[in-house]
Amino acid sequence: MTDPYIEADLRQFLGVKLGRDLSALPSNMSLTNSLGLDSLAQLELMAEIEVRFDVYFSEEQLNQMQSIRSISEALEHMAAREMS
Amino acid sequence: MRIGLIAMSGVRVRNPELVALGVTLPQFVNRGKVIASLPSLGLLTVAALTPADDEVAYREIGEVDPTDPLEDFDLVGISSFTAQIDEAYALADRYRGAGTPVVLGGLHVSSMPEEAAAHADAVVLDGAEGAWPAVVEDARRGRLKRYYQGARSGVFDAPHYRMPRFDLLRGRPYNRMTVQTSRGCPRHCEFCAASLRITDRFQQKPVERAVAEIEAAMEVIDRPFLELADDNTFINRKWGKQFLRAIRPLGLRWFTETDIGVADDAELLRLLAESGCKQVLIGLESPTADGLRGVDPHDWKHARHDGYLRAIDRIQAQGISVNGCFVVGLDNHTPDVFPALRDFVRESGLLEVQITVQTPFPGTPLYARLQREKRLLQERFWDRCTLFDVNFRPRHMSVETLEEGLRWLFAEVYREDERRHRMRRYADIHAERLRTPAVLAL
Numbered sequence: 318m319t320d321p322y323i324e325a326d327l328r329q330f331l332g333v334k335l336g337r338d339l340s341a342l343p344s345n346m347s348l349t350n351s352l353g354l355d356s357l358a359q360l361e362l363m364a365e366i367e368v369r370f371d372v373y374f375s376e377e378q379l380n381q382m383q384s385i386r387s388i389s390e391a392l393e394h395m396a397a398r399e400m401s
Numbered sequence: 402m403r404i405g406l407i408a409m410s411g412v413r414v415r416n417p418e419l420v421a422l423g424v425t426l427p428q429f430v431n432r433g434k435v436i437a438s439l440p441s442l443g444l445l446t447v448a449a450l451t452p453a454d455d456e457v458a459y460r461e462i463g464e465v466d467p468t469d470p471l472e473d474f475d476l477v478g479i480s481s482f483t484a485q486i487d488e489a490y491a492l493a494d495r496y497r498g499a500g501t502p503v504v505l506g507g508l509h510v511s512s513m514p515e516e517a518a519a520h521a522d523a524v525v526l527d528g529a530e531g532a533w534p535a536v537v538e539d540a541r542r543g544r545l546k547r548y549y550q551g552a553r554s555g556v557f558d559a560p561h562y563r564m565p566r567f568d569l570l571r572g573r574p575y576n577r578m579t580v581q582t583s584r585g586c587p588r589h590c591e592f593c594a595a596s597l598r599i600t601d602r603f604q605q606k607p608v609e610r611a612v613a614e615i616e617a618a619m620e621v622i623d624r625p626f627l628e629l630a631d632d633n634t635f636i637n638r639k640w641g642k643q644f645l646r647a648i649r650p651l652g653l654r655w656f657t658e659t660d661i662g663v664a665d666d667a668e669l670l671r672l673l674a675e676s677g678c679k680q681v682l683i684g685l686e687s688p689t690a691d692g693l694r695g696v697d698p699h700d701w702k703h704a705r706h707d708g709y710l711r712a713i714d715r716i717q718a719q720g721i722s723v724n725g726c727f728v729v730g731l732d733n734h735t736p737d738v739f740p741a742l743r744d745f746v747r748e749s750g751l752l753e754v755q756i757t758v759q760t761p762f763p764g765t766p767l768y769a770r771l772q773r774e775k776r777l778l779q780e781r782f783w784d785r786c787t788l789f790d791v792n793f794r795p796r797h798m799s800v801e802t803l804e805e806g807l808r809w810l811f812a813e814v815y816r817e818d819e820r821r822h823r824m825r826r827y828a829d830i831h832a833e834r835l836r837t838p839a840v841l842a843l
Contacts, residue, residue: 353624355654357752360828361831364832367828368835379825380821
């Protein structure tokens with residue numbers, strides 16, 4: 318279970334960026350498949366998340382994270398690492 | 402009359418090892434999926450040139466099952482590229498055997514009209530504008546002529562111009578759309594088999610007509626990714642900037658092909674980015690300058706080579722990814738070209754890469770020269786004109802070396818870790834751009 322605040326923050330950010338209401342989007346659904354994003358749009362979105370949340374994803378994370386859940390978990394993990 | 406227009410589509414590779422590689426290489430497969438998912442703009446234009454009283458049905462070849470009875474039409478029009486031409490001929494023969502007249506057109510047919518005429522009641526040369534209305538009237542009277550000559554100029558103006566019938570695509574699962582804003586390209590690369598072969602000179606569609614077509618396409622397909630069907634969209638920079646300003650309000654995401662010269666114009670790049678252009682395909686052709694000698698009549702690309710890396714940086718820094726297209730097996734290429742290309746791709750930061758092998762399409766100066774030099778491997782090799790199969794004897798290596806080199810390059814460049822590295826690097830560029838004050842202020 319991810320931190321609800323991180324996930325909510327991410328949902329709101331993605332909703333503004335994509336111009337859609339993502340409040341009901343299941344957290345484990347692929348953004349590419351569910352929102353019809355092409356691979357370039359997905360990559361740009363990940364870069365925007367990096368800037369917004371001041372994080373840096375590895376090459377593997379950039380390629381593998383497809384859902385709100387997986388991205389939220391990575392953000393939560395990075396936040397925890399920074400605080401420790 | 403009920404007229405069936407059948408589009409041949411798809412990217413096919415004959416080399417079994419490349420086919421095997423292609424199954425597991427995301428970017429090659431992705432590009433193939435993209436090309437195969439575009440409708441045939443040529444046939445949508447043919448439909449628009451058909452009199453309103455006649456019914457037109459648009460079909461993709463994938464909808465025509467060879468085991469099913471043929472769909473009933475009074476006239477069939479088929480357009481095909483070279484690699485699918487034998488399938489087009491086979492379908493034409495089937496329809497003609499059933500008593501339905503068939504008209505063939507497209508780039509290959511325009512290059513090989515006599516060959517095509519053996520499989521058709523009529524052949525249209527150089528595009529449907531200026532020809533198709535007469536084809537339909539003659540078909541109605543049962544008096545089709547052997548050949549019809551399309552217009553090689555003035556195709557975007559009255560009396561020839563018609564807006565393509567995008568409405569025929571309503572309800573079909575396309576997520577990409579294509580519009581043509583120009584025909585031809587003044588670079589005249591020796592191997593080019595695109596629209597420059599069917600036009601006397603570079604032709605530009607008026608901005609308002611191009612925008613109207615885009616808007617019409619957007620009414621049919623929800624949020625389409627737009628691909629311009631041009632050889633080189635920004636030859637005319639003044640036109641280009643007007644066009645970019647005009648489409649900026651449409652909120653598009655789009656792609657086109659152009660040349661490296663766009664990187665010289667900062668205003669053009671800014672307008673490109675602001676209009677929603679997300680990728681440009683640029684024919685870089687060779688990682689080495691020497692490989693570019695003789696590619697075009699004025700060695701224009703050769704003169705640009707030293708600036709390739711800086712140009713790619715300038716374009717991508719604007720948030721426009723570059724799909725760098727390379728051709729291996731050019732006459733000045735030695736086996737060193739394969740590691741050189743791998744290294745160039747790594748150094749360049751190109752987000753996407755398209756690697757093809759020099760292909761002598763019929764009707765091109767390359768084909769004519771290789772035929773004169775007796776370097777074509779076969780007299781007829783149309784199903785191997787895939788851009789990935791070798792059809793000629795290279796100058797500085799064997800056929801086997803070129804084939805092995807291409808396989809090696811595919812495996813190297815499209816390896817998962819290389820692909821991820823390119824993605825990470827492009828994300829870095831995009832993030833850096835987002836952090837600049839001008840972008841943060843938006």
